[in-house]
Structure formats: structure tokens, C-alpha cells
Amino acid sequence: GAVVSQHPSRVICKSGTSVKIECRSLDFQATTMFWYRQFPKQSLMLMATSNEGSKATYEQGVEKDKFLINHASLTLSTLTVTSAHPEDSSFYICSARGGGANYGYTFGSGTRLTVV
């Protein structure tokens, strides 16, 4: 079946530094990647949608310059949290479209970011 590998699973970084999260589709071409953010006990909130080779579309209220998304190839999309602050601490999870399994949506395993 379709697999999306997301790394790192957990990261702790200092305030002011940048963190890069990678989502890689292992056995299919991900034409579209969705990036979500989830606070404890809450739902998944869509941050942005990216298509291979084009600029990401950000949801209202999401800072483009803070959350940089790159979808340079059909198998790799990255989310970089720039100048991270404690309020950016959250669970980030990607979802790729393009694989045939699960009616077209394959999720990464998520990244728990803690900014100290």
C-alpha cells in the first residue's frame, strides 16, 4: 500500500531556530501534499496545500514566511518552521494525495515539535 515517511517524529529546538520536517512518499508519486497542525485534544487544522513544482496555497491566518513549504519533487515535501517560538509547539502531520490506497489520502506519522 501507499506509505508516507515523515521525519523527524519528535524534535525539540531552541526558540529562534528553524526546524525542517520532511514527508516522503515511498511507493507512489504525491501530486498534492497537505500540511496540518494539531494542538492537544483538538482537530487537524489545514495549514497549506502544495502541488509539485508550484507555490503552496496557505490557509487564512497561516504565515507564509514562518511556515515555508517546498514540494520540489513528486516524492518529497518539506515544511520549515522558521524562527520557531514556544507557541509553534504542536503536532504537525502531512497527508499525500496520489497513492491508490485509503481512497487517495496517505498520512505521515506526524512530528511533535517542542520549542523551548
Next chain:
Amino acid sequence: AQKITQTQPGMFVQEKEAVTLDCTYDTSDQSYGLFWYKQPSSGEMIFLIYQGSYDEQNATEGRYSLNFQKARKSANLVISASQLGDSAMYFCAMRDLSSGSARQLTFGSGTQLTVLP
């Protein structure tokens, strides 16, 4: 705009009993898809079941079934013979299938299910 509503923040069920998790949705689209996902404490999203808006039969996947009532815009998840491993957060989600959409999923607020021994 699409909206998914899950009115049960938490549910308890006795092991081996059946449980129904509620989900209602709001959309003006004729074509859409409905999903249920399980999210254990580890955070991964586990796909459970899918129902298309034009599917006449209720979807079933093993112990999971979806009670789809289109006129009432509800898509409740039924878990039969609950197991301790079913304890998790459950999300209902909708996909916009209309032309031109990015086809992202919209999620409900989730229901935390606890299975009691």
C-alpha cells in the same frame, strides 16, 4: 464551505459492546466523500472507512460500519464488539469532490473513545 460536526467529545463503552460515534456534515455539494479515521495516542492517522455520497449501500469494513443517512446529512460510525485497543480519538472527515477543489479533507473536532474492561 463544508463543515463537520462531532457532538460527542468523549464516549465510554464496555469491552465487547457496540458503540456509535456521531457525525453530521454540512455541504452544498452533490458529490462528496466521507471518511472516518482513528488516531491513537501515538498520533498516526489510521484510515477506517469511506462512504461516497452516491453510494447506496452503507460502507462496512470488518468491525466498522458507517450508518449513512444522506437526507439527514449524518455519517455515524458503528464499532461492533469493542476491544481495549479501540481506545483512541476518532475523527470524521469530508472530502470536497467538486471540480476545481484541491480536494482537501475537512475534519470534525473528534470523539475520544475509551473502552472499559
